[in-house]
Amino acid sequence: MPVQSQVPGNVNDQFSSLKDGEELNSWNLYSPLWAPVSIVKENGKRFCL
Secondary structure (H helix, E strand, O other): OOOOOOOOOOOOOOHHHOOOOOOOOOOOOOOOOOOOOOEEEEOOEEEEO
C-alpha cells in the first residue's frame, strides 16, 4: 500500500465495524519487535494497541 501524507476529512476509525484483519490497512505504522502494534478484542469491541 502506498504511504499517504494526508487523509481527506477527519479520522474516526471504528475498529469494531471493520472486517477482522483489515482494521489497520489505512494506517502507516512502524511496529518494531519491542513495541508491536496490534488489535485487541475486549468485551466485544476491538481496540488498537
